[in-house]
Amino acid sequence: MMNPEISKYCLITCAAGSRAEAQALADLLVQRRLAACVQLVDIASTYTWQGKLERAPECLLLIKTRSLLYPQVERLLREKHRYELPEVLQIPIENGLPAYLQCIDEVTSDTGRGVDET
Numbered sequence: 001m002m003n004p005e006i007s008k009y010c011l012i013t014c015a016a017g018s019r020a021e022a023q024a025l026a027d028l029l030v031q032r033r034l035a036a037c038v039q040l041v042d043i044a045s046t047y048t049w050q051g052k053l054e055r056a057p058e059c060l061l062l063i064k065t066r067s068l069l070y071p072q073v074e075r076l077l078r079e080k081h082r083y084e085l086p087e088v089l090q091i092p093i094e095n096g097l098p099a100y101l102q103c104i105d106e107v108t109s110d111t112g113r114g115v116d117e118t
Contacts, residue, residue: 007067007092007093007094008066008067008068008101009064009065009066009067009092009093009096009101009104010064010065010066010067010070010090010091010092010093011062011063011064011090011091011093012035012061012063012065012070012073012074012088012089012090012091013060013061013062013063013087013088013089013091014060014061014063014077014081014086014087014088014089015043015045015058015059015060015061015086015087016058016059016060016061016081016082016083016086017056017058017059017082017083018059019040019042019059021059021081021082022040022059022060022061023040024080025038025061025076025077025080025081026038026040026061026063028076028080029061029063029065029073029076032076033107033108033109033110034065034069034072034073034076034108035063035064035065035069035073035108036064036065036103036104036107036108037063037064037104037107038061038062038063038064039061039062040059040060040061040062041059041060041062042057042058042059042060043057043058043059043060044056044057044058045057045058064093064104065104065108066104066105066108067090067092069108070090073088074088
């Protein structure tokens with residue numbers, strides 16, 4: 001796991017088996033203030049699973065958040081995702097439009113509104 005002192009913000013990727021599942025996960029992340037924004041992108045994946053080559057349509061979640069929230073995002077994805085082994089990757093954001101980064105802070109802050117972790 002990355003030290004949040006290195007990069008205050010991150011992009012977390014997660015592939016879901018359907019757009020409906022991806023939308024449900026995105027809604028939870030934003031409603032619980034664990035993400036400022038989640039974009040959904042339809043993709044085609046090729047991977048090895050249980051020794052077999054697999055191809056599947058999936059929906060990729062691009063989750064913008066603060067690095068300190070990664071453990072909570074990972075926990076939610078592990079609990080709510082239908083895959084046995086979901087893709088959950090954290091990518092540090094080194095630079096960005098200052099006003100957008102400030103928006104990430106404001107939207108994911110628990111001051112005044114509270115973060116629902118249940």
